[in-house]
Amino acid sequence: MHRRPLLAALLAAPAMARAQEGWPQRPLRLVIPFTPAGTTDLTGRLAAEALGPRLGQPAVVENRPGAGGNVGGEFVARAEPDGYTLLLTTIGTGAINFAVYGDRMPYKPQDLAAVGMLIRVPNVLLVPPDSPAKTVAELVALARTRPGGLNYGTAGIGSSPHVCGELFKMMTGAPLTHVPYRGSAPMLTELMAGRVDVGMDNIPSALAFVKDGKLRALATTGAARSPVLPDAPTLDEAGVKGFEATAWFGILAPAATPAPVLQRLGREVDAVARDPAFRTRMAALGGEKPALTPEGGTSPETFASFMAAEREKWAEVVRRSGAKVD
Structure with missing residues (x-):
């Protein structure tokens, strides 16, 4: 009685493989989970501008703010896992929110797949x-x-x-x-x-x-003074010894996105993160390179490991500070 679903799956597999080989065949949607004009929006728009030509399809930005980024994060986590809907993740949507929102978090870390980090800020x-x-x-x-x-x-x-x-x-x-x-x-x-x-x-x-x-x-808040604000000391220099915290931004996809699509996305995001033009534009705003790989770039695997470590780190800060959503 299980032959028909199995047969259907076997017949569909070649078509799915061909679709993945030809990906992308239409514009992508990059969801930014915050309002326009902030750092997340600026980073996302610059990344979409650089990513589109590399993929041969436009990357269209869509702002979906709310609940500390969770509205946009949940939208992408529940989207069709075909590689056409992506999330411009922040340290909040990728790490901090899981501790701050606790049981009220509308998605889990495993609902989204790492693609790559774009910048630290x-x-x-x-x-x-x-x-x-x-x-x-x-x-x-x-x-x-x-x-x-x-x-x-x-x-x-x-x-x-x-x-x-x-x-x-x-x-x-x-x-x-x-x-x-x-x-x-x-x-x-x-x-x-x-x-x-x-x-x-x-x-x-x-x-x-x-x-x-x-x-x-x-x-x-970084480990060293920012080149764009050289007169501002770090908090460590200003007397808050040992203080260091850096925001980061990257790309996530729905968890069930096919591996070949994730790997292609990962390669292109890595290329964007290390592209001199993108880096120059972000550096002018205070952005720093990801440097997750020996080459100074990023990959799905290194970004996934980095986010796991960040979730653990900030969960402890949230626990000690009591910074929870009521």
Whole structure:
């Protein structure tokens, strides 16, 4: 009684193989799980622009924000696993959210397959230009003298800036209250208007405002100073010894995507990540190379291992800080 399904599968196999050999035969959709104008959006659009010609088909960007990136992540996790719907993942959707959202997470790590990392991006600690805090030490002191402390804004719950802010609170003891926004753009607007006291954001989306004097950069979160903000010390240099946290962005696909398609995607994403033109454009915004492979690039296997380690690392930070979604 099982012969008919087995026969159908055997007959379908050659057709599926031919479809994979000819992939891609139509435009791809790259889902960006945050609002336009933030670092995730900027990275995704530059990646789509570079990826399309390599695949011989356009990569069309589609923003699906909400729930710290989980709306877009779930959409791709449930999409047809044919290689035509991809996710521009962040450290949030690929690692942090699993700890922050816990049982409320709408998909699991195994629902998405790693393709490759595109870029690493440090965060930056920001204040409005008229803030009395000129240094990290002054910010911590100000928070301790203000009744109720200070509010700090980020691009959303579970984002890299969010957990960086929580790690900063843990390591300094500064009384700070998290104010999540639906992306970097609205948070930065509120910060420049003085309606939130402090901001933590990825460097690319905040850089222009810092250079124009509309925001003040107190420190960055990487292991070394950012070439695009050379006057801003690292948090370690600013007295928060041992602080290091870097956001990252990459590509994921639905878990059941055929292996040949994943491998082709992996090769092309690696080529984009190491492409001098892409790297130059991202470096101008503060982005750094993935360097997951000896060649300084990325692969599905190395990215999968990296994300697993990141999930473990940030789960501990979330556990200790209590940064959970209520």
